[in-house]
Amino acid sequence: MVKDTNTERIIFNAARKVFQKKGLDGARMQEIADEAGMNKALLHYYFRSKEKLFQGIFNESIGKISLGIQNVFNDNMGVIEKLQALVNIYVDTLSENRYLPLFVLNEMNQHPEKFEEILSKTIVVHLKGFLIQVEKEVQSGKIKPVNPLHLLMNVLGMVIFPFAAYPVVSIIINKNMDSSVEQFYLERKKEIFEFIVIALDPKK
Amino acid sequence: MVKDTNTERIIFNAARKVFQKKGLDGARMQEIADEAGMNKALLHYYFRSKEKLFQGIFNESIGKISLGIQNVFNDNMGVIEKLQALVNIYVDTLSENRYLPLFVLNEMNQHPEKFEEILSKTIVVHLKGFLIQVEKEVQSGKIKPVNPLHLLMNVLGMVIFPFAAYPVVSIIINKNMDSSVEQFYLERKKEIFEFIVIALDPKK
DNA sequence: GTCTATAAGTAGATAGAC
DNA sequence: GTCTATCTACTTATAGAC
Numbered sequence: 001m002v003k004d005t006n007t008e009r010i011i012f013n014a015a016r017k018v019f020q021k022k023g024l025d026g027a028r029m030q031e032i033a034d035e036a037g038m039n040k041a042l043l044h045y046y047f048r049s050k051e052k053l054f055q056g057i058f059n060e061s062i063g064k065i066s067l068g069i070q071n072v073f074n075d076n077m078g079v080i081e082k083l084q085a086l087v088n089i090y091v092d093t094l095s096e097n098r099y100l101p102l103f104v105l106n107e108m109n110q111h112p113e114k115f116e117e118i119l120s121k122t123i124v125v126h127l128k129g130f131l132i133q134v135e136k137e138v139q140s141g142k143i144k145p146v147n148p149l150h151l152l153m154n155v156l157g158m159v160i161f162p163f164a165a166y167p168v169v170s171i172i173i174n175k176n177m178d179s180s181v182e183q184f185y186l187e188r189k190k191e192i193f194e195f196i197v198i199a200l201d202p203k204k
Numbered sequence: 205m206v207k208d209t210n211t212e213r214i215i216f217n218a219a220r221k222v223f224q225k226k227g228l229d230g231a232r233m234q235e236i237a238d239e240a241g242m243n244k245a246l247l248h249y250y251f252r253s254k255e256k257l258f259q260g261i262f263n264e265s266i267g268k269i270s271l272g273i274q275n276v277f278n279d280n281m282g283v284i285e286k287l288q289a290l291v292n293i294y295v296d297t298l299s300e301n302r303y304l305p306l307f308v309l310n311e312m313n314q315h316p317e318k319f320e321e322i323l324s325k326t327i328v329v330h331l332k333g334f335l336i337q338v339e340k341e342v343q344s345g346k347i348k349p350v351n352p353l354h355l356l357m358n359v360l361g362m363v364i365f366p367f368a369a370y371p372v373v374s375i376i377i378n379k380n381m382d383s384s385v386e387q388f389y390l391e392r393k394k395e396i397f398e399f400i401v402i403a404l405d406p407k408k
Numbered sequence: 409g410t411c412t413a414t415a416a417g418t419a420g421a422t423a424g425a426c
Numbered sequence: 427g428t429c430t431a432t433c434t435a436c437t438t439a440t441a442g443a444c
Contacts (some may be wrong), residue, residue, distance in 0.1 A: 025229035112371040150395040160363030167316040
């Protein structure tokens with residue numbers, strides 16, 4: 001998706017805001033136009049259709065999500081360091097865009113066939129390397145025996161879920177705690193990391 | 205939402221299926237009618253409007269979700285036992301209805317104002333009791349010092365996220381593993397419980 | 409490139425026959 | 427209670443003026 005002109009960028013930014021919040025079905029071209037401060041017809045002039053505009057936004061979102069995983073799985077680090085990097089990247093990314101997880105998860109569930117290809121080529125390949133690495137570190141005694149896929153799901157769940165459940169988190173913290181919501185999300189970097197370290201400690 | 209007649213029940217079941225899969229905006233009354241094997245006009249005869257029908261389904265879903273939390277927080281058990289019960293209930297419930305988490309999370313994000321009241325009265329109250337209980341067990345040395353809210357988010361994330369990410373889990377397991385998806389979800393009861401036990405072990 | 413006006417199609421809802 | 431036919435409103439998309 002090329003974003004040459006200024007107008008095109010303005011539309012794209014407005015579309016991101018509306019689509020990520022309301023979803024494909026809930027979003028209205030009129031609302032995107034209002035958000036962009038221009039006429040509805042212009043959206044079609046630059047992007048032809050609602051579907052095409054949505055695809056642009058969605059591809060960008062998928063890119064942001066898989067960036068976190070891919071970078072981490074490519075680097076030359078140990079299992080624990082990789083997971084820590086993954087946690088840090090996601091907390092930072094999702095703190096700036098809390099709608100991202102639900103937006104992507106929804107579309108994945110709505111059109112799973114689109115992901116067969118993407119997932120098979122990228123994540124599954126990197127995952128294979130990660131699975132092997134876990135086995136090696138288990139055998140060398142660096143970490144204790146674990147099922148790598150369960151481990152990964154545990155970490156992804158701990159990181160991503162609280163952002164998807166933002167309204168609950170927000171209400172609970174405002175009623176019960178003296179800290180801010182933003183601070184709570186930042187704290188999770190340390191919290192989850194400690195959880196990981198303890199869970200993988202071979203001495204336990 | 206009363207479901208007296210047989211027809212009413214059939215419609216309600218069809219609506220649950222369509223709404224939970226497509227969401228309020230994505231669902232079509234025609235599709236619900238087709239799923240129910242009857243005419244579109246009948247849906248309005250029994251439920252007046254799409255919005256009212258949706259509310260019925262949604263209240264039921266919220267009930268199922270909060271049942272897991274409330275039962276657990278009411279019972280007279282220790283922290284670890286409560287969390288284990290919570291995990292078991294959720295894995296069983298969500299195994300039968302994998303769309304439930306995303307469905308509820310979406311509506312919560314779309315209309316957070318509706319939850320201010322519900323959450324404030326139910327979950328937040330029970331949570332208070334849970335927070336206090338955690339503090340007590342920490343002081344008595346039964347579990348190691350932890351932030352109770354982070355602990356709860358960790359557990360909820362580990363349990364709920366893999367169901368929301370079903371398409372990913374499904375593809376990964378079918379490509380990499382020799383076990384079935386259903387078995388993977390059942391395994392999580394034990395996996396998460398062990399994670400909890402280790403993380404709360406005061407001797408570490 | 410940007411706007412106004414409008415076409416074309418769709419979805420929720422209702423009227424009225426049976 | 428259940429159906430067919432239809433109304434009304436809304437939404438995407440385009441035509442055409444500027």
